[in-house]
Amino acid sequence: MNTTMNNFFNPVEERYSADEIAAVQQKRLCAMVRHTDQNNAYFHRRYQAAGVDSAGFRGLDDLQALPFMSKIDFREQYPDAMCCVPKNTIAEMHMSSGSTGTPVVMLYTLNDVNQWAECMARCYCMAGAKPGDVVQITPGLGLFNGGFGCFHGARKLGTFIVPTGPGNTQRQITLAKDMKTNVIVSVVSYGIRIMEMAQQMNADLPDLKIGIFGAETFSPAMKERISSGLGIEVFDIYGMTETGGIGTLGQDCCAHNGIHVWEDHYIVEIIDPTTKQPIADGEMGELVITSITREAIPIIRFRTGDLTRVLSRKTCECGRTHVRLAPISGRVDDMLIIKGVNFFPSQVEQSLMKIPGVLPQYRIIVNDNHGVMEMYIEVEAEPGVTGHQVVKQLREDLGFAPDGDVFPPGSIPRQEGKAKRVIYKKDGMDI
């Protein structure tokens, strides 16, 4: 625990009692159901089909009567058929990469941009950042929500912004040194790249204290690697295009005891992804989110596809009262089933990072060999680490031994955006 434990951006709302959270959720949920029903034909049709009358909607007690949404709705209603405000009130847009089809578009009114900035500023403070700190923003300042979210939040908090965007890693390190960067924000895999480059350049970054990483799941062992490699405290930030971008859902605090979700802005449910029924606190399930303060494109019972569980609803040692979720362990559709064993890529990462000398660059190749799923792992390691050690650790942690190879440092291609850790093939061919 460090001295920034009680660093709040919004000390009142971040410490609402359970009753205050429930009251604000009740009021905002009713207003949001009416707003979406009255101002958008798509939402209206869906409420009608589910038998929901927004005028008689009673709030939290009726939450489960509302129909679920998913990424499919965003794709079918592309580009703006879910928009609930007049076009001339939209101030900004962002868009997911759309690697699996039509991109997801998120539109923002000025109030939505402010809501985003508020959530993001809370995250910066929760990580120990203060007004006047130097914040280096490495996610792209473009359609991807990462860069702008970091920017809006940093501006709201009142920091000095170094908007490098991704790439030119050598220059990133030089700038971090010259500008005396205190806080760096990055997608997880690019954080690893920065760490490698800093080590190669033998760069000393004494002012860098805080690293905020997101957009990809990462294992506790990887956090530890980045933390010790760069000599910083590492935070896990959460948010997605559909919820309004980076930081909207929250982050872990200095107690590193789960991700606080801003419950005055979002309602959290965890459901069984098969039965779609709510499940008890502590049980692993799919996270479902309802946004209760967003105007342009609110989400109502949005199935995120992310798997997590409620860790605690008690007041955290940091003083915040908002619910804490376990770090995302994977996505419903990312689960691998190899040789009858179910697991997530993050478990492979956790296992690899336990082996001394293994480096944070790896790939999991999943091949559908005429209907039989096979897994092959490529990982970089320092000289002396053997394939046998890797197989032994994986067998111990996963319950079976995949094939694999150990490569010298620098062999696996680096990416500057999100890393593609899992590569799918069919009968040995790329798909």
Ligand SMILES: [Zn+2]
């Ligand atoms: Zn906390």
